[in-house]
Amino acid sequence: METANIQSVAEKNIVSVALANIQPSSYNPRKYFDEVSLAELAESIRQQGVLQPIGVRPIDESGKFEIVFGERRYRASLLAGLEEISAILLNVSDETAAEMAVTENLQRKDVTPIEEANAYQKLIESGRYDVQSLAVQFGKNENYIRTRLKFVSLIPEIAELLEKDEITISVASEICRYGTDIQKEVYDKHLKADSYNSWRGLKAAEVAKFIEQDFTTDLSRYAFDKTLCASCPHNTNNMMLFCEGGCGNCANRSCLAEMNASYLVEKALQFVEQYPSVSLGYQDFNNNVVAVERLTAMGYEVEHLNTYATAYPETPVAPEKEEYDTIEEYEQAYKEYEQDFSNYMEKCRSIHERIDTGELTFYICIGQKEITLRYKASATVNANEATEKTLSPMEKLEKQDERNKEIAREKTVEDTKKQILDVDMSESKFTQDEEKMIYFFLLSSLRKEHFEIFGIEEKEVYQHLTDEEKMDIIANLTAKQKAVIRRDFLIESFKGAYGSNAAATLLLDFARKHMPDTLAGIESEYNEVYEKRHKRIEERKAVLLVKEQQEKQTEAAETEETQVTAEAQPEALPQPEETAA
Incomplete structure (x- = not known):
């Protein structure tokens, strides 16, 4: 060397x-x-x-x-x-x-x-x-x-x-066992010179205990497979000389979040396969944003439940003989179980009846750490809809497909409205298409940022142009001022654009002229989501179609079997005629 x-x-x-x-x-x-x-x-x-x-x-x-x-x-x-x-x-x-x-x-x-x-x-x-x-x-x-x-x-x-x-x-x-995020929190809360609850002067064992207690997460609270966690260096069971057993605590927050989100997505897909006609949803509280976003990106519609959804009843667990000291205690527990199971079945039957009539809606709910089946009261329907026949599973999927396409359109319109407000087109030439649009809308509104163009001093937020000011402006308009007014009129009117209404169509035509790249990006984003959702629905429709064909084949086979059985029966012998007296 x-x-x-x-x-x-x-x-x-x-x-x-x-x-x-x-x-x-x-x-x-x-x-x-x-x-x-x-x-x-x-x-x-x-x-x-x-x-x-x-x-x-x-x-x-x-x-x-x-x-x-x-x-x-x-x-x-x-x-x-x-x-x-x-x-x-x-x-x-x-x-x-x-x-x-x-x-x-x-x-x-x-x-x-x-x-x-x-x-x-x-x-x-x-x-x-x-x-x-x-x-x-x-x-x-x-x-x-x-x-x-x-x-x-x-x-x-x-x-x-x-x-x-x-x-x-x-x-x-002890501190260097943990990642930078936990170290930063420990320093800010307990090691700064002006910390209220300072850990300076504490023994290492005390610091180790407090970090595990306050800055790590108990793995037993999560439902995902923790096989890999058992040997992970970020598991506190592997970081300390003495531990209390169990799953341990996780000190790697990003890994914990990833493991949990992956588990939720996988389990949600299993539920969708098991219940193809049930919708995915999430509530305002106790949800996992990452899992919802991933399912949405995969083409699944995950509905935001703005009202509380009730958890589906849990199946009672039958008692085990080994858990009881005497046969009498076991028999008593089993009787209680039978009653609980009967109540459970009755409650489930009632829920499904209300779901079949449209009174309740079933959801596969994305929770923070688990996927659950939930139900809630359906949205109010009008009198005409209430009299319609109950939709078949195939019709429900087709209706959902239509709604998904509407959602893509609605989102496109909403985002386009936001973008147009940020685009200044006061210098560009007013087109014939815009001239047509101007006659569609009945009211116009000049944006306050353009008051200066017309020699009007800046006003308070709540103040608008007076009729006299408008008359003065109209009397001496230049070509540029006319263009500004007409475009501001259109932009203000586009705030009423929604879904597939006429205003939305005009909004998109306007955006296609002045901001084609931005609109193309917006449309591409939501159309991609729709195509994924459309593909999923087509797959689910195919599954239902196969089931329907199997049911028809079974029905036909049963009918044929009934006919064969009837033909195999001997004909009844004719009864002899009575002899006249």
């Missing part, structure tokens, strides 16, 4: 170098120099000189030198007023120079834990060391090296506290 030969070469290359020709290096792991101790060293150098040479290497052919090690002696010599310093002239590569600087700093007695951590990290990143070789090189055990390496992950605020001995190494060791 190149570093191993430095000591023998160094003794032959000691020279005197002008301080003016020396500059510090960028790879020195030591970033903090105590001013008091530096002043004390400077005074010692004034009295006795520099007792140990620093290490430098030449910078190209410029006559300048870069410090390899000994920057503190260099700084103190500047303070002492020296012009030259004894230096070992080294001809080494960048990698070796960086390694020597790190190694030399690690041999100092006053190296801080953070400086030590950064130094070990740099040596490992050089590719020449691992934890085992570092332990041998510096006479440390491997656990010591690993603990120091963890300090690299400390956020700067907590690292500074450790540098200044305001928290102990043991406390820092």
